Amino acid sequence: MGCAAPVIPPPTGRGRARVPGPRERAGDAFFRRALAVAASLILLVALALAWQLASASRQTWTSLGPAFLWRTGWNPVDDSFGALPFLYGTAVTSALAMLIALPLGVGSAIFLTELAPRRAAQALSFAVELLAAVPSVILGLMGVFLLVPAVRAVEPPLSRALGFLPLFRGAPYGVGLLSAGLILAVMILPYITAISREVLLTVPRPLKEGMHALGATRWEVVRGVCLPYARTGIAGAAFLALGRALGETMAVTMVIGNAPTISASLFSPAYTMSAVIANELAEAAGDAHLSALIAVGLTLFALTVVINGLARLLIYRLENRS
Amino acid sequence: MNPIMNQDPAAPSSTPAPAPPPRAAAKPVALSVRDLRAGYAGGAAVLKGVSLDISERRVTAIIGPSGCGKSTLIRCLNRLHEALPGAFCDGQIMLGGRSVLDWDPVLLRREVGMVFQRPNPFPTMNIFDNVAAGLTLNGERDRAKIAERVESSLRRAALWDEVKDKLKSPGTGLSGGQQQRLCIARALAVEPRVLLMDEPCSALDPVATARIEELLLEIKETLTVVIVTHNMQQAARVSEYTAFMLSGELVEFGPTQGLFTKPADKRTEDYVTGRFG
DSSP: OOOOOOOOOOOTTSSOOOOHHHHHHHHHHHHHHHHOOOOOOOHHHHHHHHHHHHHHTTTHHHHHHHHHHHHOOOGGGGGOOOOOOHHHHHHHHHHHHHHHHHHHHHHHHHHHISOOOOOHHHHHHHHHHHHTSSSSSHHHHHHHIIIIHHHHHHHHHHHHHEEEEEGOOOOOOOOOOHHHHHHHHHHHHHHHHHHHHHHHTTSSSSHHHHHHHHOOHHHHHHHIIHHHHHHHHHHHHHHHHHHHHHHHHHHHHHOOOOOOOOOOTTTTTOOOOOHHHHHHGGOOOOHHHHHHHHHHHHHHHHHHHHHHHHHHHHHHHHHHOO | OOOHHHTTTTTTTTOOOOOOOOOOOOOOOEEEEEEEEEEEEEOOEEEEEEEEEEEEEEEEEEETTTTTSSHHHOOOOOOOGGTTTEEEEEEEEETTTTEEGGGHHHHHHHHHHEEESSSSOOOOSSSHHHHHHHHTTTTTHHHHHHHHHHHHHHHHTTTTHHHTTTTBBBBGOHHHHHHHHHHHHHHHHHHOOOEEEEEEEEEEESHHHHHHHHHHHHHHTEEEEEEOOOOOHHHHHOOOOEEETTTTTTEEEHHHHHHHHHHSHHHHHHHHSSSHH
């Protein structure tokens, strides 16, 4: 059985494939080198960036050392600097955003791929991608005019209901960690949804049918087959979204209240690393202030590098487990 | 009048008599199909009114050229066909005295198991969990009972001796033939009444195919098997009844030997003698 191997005619003088000449070979080599240069430029830029940030913030590191990272005071007038309030603000707003957006995003992706009628799924997917393209300053405006008043209205009842938790105590300013976390959630939601959707679309139909054929409900198929199969991609989506949440500047600056304080309450105004750089860099009078701001920048840069590294590690582990 | 129709508790007397099946089956009927039409919205019909009775605890083979609707037919039997976008399915399919359209599809599929063309073990589960998947879906929580059922299912699928020492390794690490037997074990573990097989050997080599055919002869002692195959020798080897389909219609249906040796229809004869298809 089996079919005969196709007969390849032996090369004859005239019909033979054209051999590339020396000029084409030189062009090939040039092309390869040009691409290698372009690719190494990426690495070079990243290294240059790190070096630039490190050298421009040397004054802060030599005067304060790593203690800069856990000092709380931030008062440019007395040349007193500490990055902890910004680290805290960035961490809490990003965590809040992930907490809200991850289940919503993955849930929407499951709806779009498994449950929604095809027409609706197409329209909604388009809308999700549109949402990803909204400039962050526009979302910030929406935050200032819609979200902040709404949060201000919601905070007192929330405080009455859940006030036994320190998270929900305090004066209802509107601006603060809660508003910033919510606006960030809106910003990263389309990323999580769009990428999770792409990943869930790659789950092979035979696998889903295999689960259906055993008498699984839709939810059981999603839980038993789709999510395990797509988990690597969903983890990737989550980390991409986290990276964006950590670095997002404009919309957060507009609604967080910009106060370098640390409070357990989600209602209280705070500050993030990117927000303080954006707000103060132009007005930084002294060298110490400038250097401290750049040190904050270096910290943010290092944080995103570490998060990305952890993401790689996690995805590598997930891939090898299956 | 077809005597089987009277015995069949599934056939309600009030419905207008649909076209009788081409041939009577000699055993109690497991599934009775009447005037089944199926296809996709906006496209040509894939099944144009198929009627046949599938005998209990027998192997029924469905043969025919590619695109004749044989896969669609069995995918209607466990209602997987209608899960595809735009698919429709009309007609009557009776299982145990009830129309399958009245069953909850989830419960129906626990009675009517399925093995697919390409082995599809769940890639994120190990061998044990693959077989146990249907049981845990059914709400079985007793570990000892699950372990027992996994072993008996793997034995029935003639795979136990090959995998008993590596139940915790991934199912996708097995050979193609082993994967397909794993999928058979997975389907058997739920203890279905009917097992549908959609060209289960088309992705396998002859040795693996022979093993699957052997185990088919064993499992038909306890359950009804409907096997779609494009391999006529396979149909002749494993089945008691054979249905020949062409362009969405059932051309001929009857005992396998008769269909292959004395086909009643010219088209069947042309197909089984290899003149087309």
